[in-house]
Amino acid sequence: MSKLEKGPNAQESVPSGGARGEEHILPAAPNEEVLDPQTERSPLWKYVNVRLGLEKTGLKPLVLEAMNAPHPRFMNPLDYMGDILLFLFVNQVVTGLLLMTHYNGSALGSPFPAYVSTLAMTHTWWTAFVRDLHFWGANAMVIALAVHMARVFYVGAYKPPREFQWLSGLILLACTIGLALSGYLLPWDQQSYWATQVATAMVKYIPFVGHDLLFFLRGCRYTCASTLTLFFAIHVVLLPLILVLTIGLHVLLVIIHGQVDVEARLPEEYKKKHRFGQVSDFPKGFVPFWPNIVANIALYSAGMALVLVLIAANKAAPLTAQANYVNVPPAVAAYYRPLPVWYFLNFYQILKIAHGSLEDHLLVLGLPLIIVVALVLLPFLDRNPSHRAKDRPIALTVGALFSIGVLYYTYAGWKSEQPAPVITKAILHPSYQKNLLPIFNTQCTPCHTGAASSDLANFQINTYAGIMKGGTLGPAINVKDPAQSHIILLLEGKDPAAPGLTMPLGGTPLNQAQIQTIENWIKDGAPNN
Amino acid sequence: MPETGRRSFVLGVLGAVGTLIALGYAFVAERFMLPPPESASTLQKVGTSQDFQPGDVKLVVYTGDGGFPDGVYMVRVPGSSALAAYDEHCAHLQCPVQWVAGTQTFDCPCHGSVYSIQGTNIAGPAPHPLNYHTVVEQNGEVYVGGIVPWGTPQWQALAVKWGTTGAWVPGAVPGTIRFSSKA
Structure with a gap:
């Protein structure tokens, strides 16, 4: 625990020049001889070292550990999911910045500028392509995040001393869901308007402050032009800012504690001998993070990029009719049936079960509350120190049941919305x-x-x-x-x-x-x- | 001792001033964020008395002071002939409910909530009846005003005036609403 707290503090204490934070991580007297002589000789290192005061502040071991940490030559591809997520986030930032140059985030005036500017993007190939990259990138992020979380859960990477990695990961999860939700509204079409109306309406179930909070979130009783302005600000400023800062902490913690799988495969002898930031003799079959693992990350990212490009070039992001606030004939020509985005189909399907106020409150309020509390408390509730699957029957059973539940209700929700099979010619003797x-x-x-x-x-x-x-x-x-x-x-x-x-x-x-x-x-x- | 006393006094003053400034900003932010009161919404003409015959259920669009259109169902309540106005948004998660003449119900397309012609929730997850709008019938002209949310005394008063309490038992609080067997 004490080691953990030193992690973030080590960086914060930089300006005051104190190296106290590293005392527990570093050997008592840092020995110049054990530092990587190759790194030492590089002119870039010399330049950066002086400018950032790496040696003066004691940050040097952190950088050296990050660069030289030994990794098995062949790792489970699922252990690269965090890196793929980082790449996907960069994709969202780049394409998002481009989209901002074409998007007019206003719902005042008729037709709505937000909708018209989004529609205009679909008119030329390149603008449509960038929007599709952004849209499919967001979907890929949700999938990659789910896989990343499942993997972290399976290998028990939330256990001490990695609790803060799990908690910062939950902040990243919340930000990603928030970004998906706020981004969904921006095109201001029927789909985005009504999905946001339903999603935000759940806020009113929070006791005492729910109704005021919903008003604050929307700026009106029902989703309106102010909602779009606020969501745009949340989408392009607030959440990306929190996300970037939290990614920094998340990655820093990975450097400090290393990956669970890597640790499990390192020989005991090496772990006993190794001091943080020092370059020890590598065990057989192990390679340093730089350049070997970085090269693998680059390869996986390129693969992900290729998949994204192929999808984006072939499948356009959906855009329904312009938002209609009334959406009841005759106020609207074509009635739109509100539907959630695919990864919320599970919750959508579950909500249909309720009958009456009590059951409804239990589902809308109770279910998400239980899930959030369970996720936050997981590293503290699960006191089993083992990382091996066969030693963790309870945790893995609970995790598996939860996953099956999510998948089942997603499927049921999806199935309930499938259009009938197309029959264009009547069948004479049907089955x-x-x-x-x-x-x-x-x-x-x-x-x-x-x-x-x-x-x-x-x-x-x-x-x-x-x-x-x-x-x-x-x-x-x-x-x-x-x-x-x-x-x-x-x-x-x-x-x-x-x-x-x-x-x-x-x-x-x-x-x-x-x-x-x-x-x-x-x-x-x-x-x- | 005097040295320590002075230091803690200065720190105390700093803390108090800092807290005051923070509270001031929080107060300004809270006032700034609050929406204007809905009761201020003006009345709007939506038709004449002849447009709404007994048993009729008609959708009108009410545009409040914010310039934001809201769908309102105008209902001549069977049995009381009062002209009621229901907000179109489902009491569950605010999808637009659809009037279905065949079953004489308002059905929500999202999670399957159903309301009677009295605006009472009779099936599905909806936790309470539909919200109302104020209605003024004057000299044969019909005006609709701002929203009257369920759970307020004004809503109760309108339900009694319109005879739309239906089978729903007034006085129930969210979470304990019960329906008589008639519903």
């Missing part, structure tokens, strides 16, 4: 399993689960028994007169029992071929085939 179930599962089951709490029609459509039983309107299927089946009439919006109602509610109507296919199936006697 219930092959042709109809996919339509029902994607278009109807988000609501028609048969659960009385959320399905007013009390109609379970995703099972054969459920569709045979029907709902509150009676049997859904009329084999004697297929065209007069409630399911067909409702899909066409012509059911006299429910005037003005067209299914799927709030969604895109099914096309004629799809409806005809269902009707043909009823004509066949509605078999379970």
Whole structure:
């Protein structure tokens, strides 16, 4: 613990000239002979050393350790995830600065300058390409961050003395999510407007101060022009600033403590002999950070860059219609159904479970609170000192269950939003399993689960028994007169029992071929085939 | 002793002045950030009394003083014939609710909350009924005013006046709302 606290202090104490911070890290009397003679001779080193006072302040061992730390020649690619994240962040900074030269972050006036300037970027190849790089880079960052965290958890890299690495990593996670969220709003299209409306609305669940805090965050009751201005400031100034400072601390701590995997593979003899900042004899099969590992990082970054370029050049970042604050016909020509970004589909799906205030508060407020508290306390709750997988059954089981939960709900959320399989020509003798179930599962089951709490029609459509039983309107299927089946009439919006109602509610109507296919199936006697 | 006393006095004064300056900035920042009071929003004409017949549910757009449009459902409440105005934003996470004539409900497309024609939450995660807007019917003309959030005394008063308390039991606080079996 005491060693840890010296890390950041060592840098802060530079101006006062005190080398006290290093006393615990350095050997009692720094010996000139053990310093790397090659480094010593380099003219660049001599120049920098004097200007930055590396020797005078005792920072020299830190630089030497960073450059010369021994690494296994072959490391798990997952151990490079942090470096890839750093590269992705640089990509975001470079492309973000470019985007700022084209973007007009205002939602005052009609059409909205923010939307128009974003739309204009899609008109020429290079501006579109930079926007796509920024968009896919942000998505890649979310994925890389999840992998990085999972790897850190798996190897137990949060355990003493690395608690601060874990905590600073959590700050980086929060900043990345904040950047993703605030960046999402900037195009000011329907997708970004309503996703932000829903995401920020969760703030009002915080007890006592929630409503005021939400007002502060938006500048209005509902997402408005002031929200865009504030989010732009948060996105380009506040969060990048915190991120850069925290990355500095995060990397400094990695230099001070080294990577868990590397430490595990270093021979005991070497660890006993080695003093921080000194260059000892390398164990067999080990190479220094500079230049060997740096070369590997460069290779991985180049690989990541290639992937990004290929995706960005082939797949455009989405841009829906301009934001519409009312979004209810006739105030809007094409109604937009609000949807979250893909990595929030899990939470989106979970929120649908709640019925009523208490359950809703438990999910919106309780669930994120538990996750945040658990993440912050993890290094202090898990007192098991072992880094080996087989010694940590509880931690790894909990981690695995959490990951499975996240993946499952992400999949379920994604599945609930899939458009029906495209049928352009009616199938004469359709199969219930092959042709109809996919339509029902994607278009109807988000609501028609048969659960009385959320399905007013009390109609379970995703099972054969459920569709045979029907709902509150009676049997859904009329084999004697297929065209007069409630399911067909409702899909066409012509059911006299429910005037003005067209299914799927709030969604895109099914096309004629799809409806005809269902009707043909009823004509066949509605078999379970 | 006098030396130490003087030093701690100077430090104390420094601390007090520093705290005062910090508090001053915090106060200014807090005032600066606060939004203008919503009750100040002006009334806006949205139609005539004939536009809203019994059983009608119509969407109008109310633009407040901030120049920001807000969707408002105008409802002739069945049974009371009062003209009610519901804010279109779901009480859950503020997606726009859609009026569905077939089921006579307001349905939220996001997480599946459902409200009755009285604006009462009857299914899904919504924690409370819809917010209101003030309505003034004068000389056959209909005006809509600023938002009246659920949970305020003004909201309660409007619910009683419009007869929109429905099956919802007034006086319930968030977290303990219960519905009668009629809902």
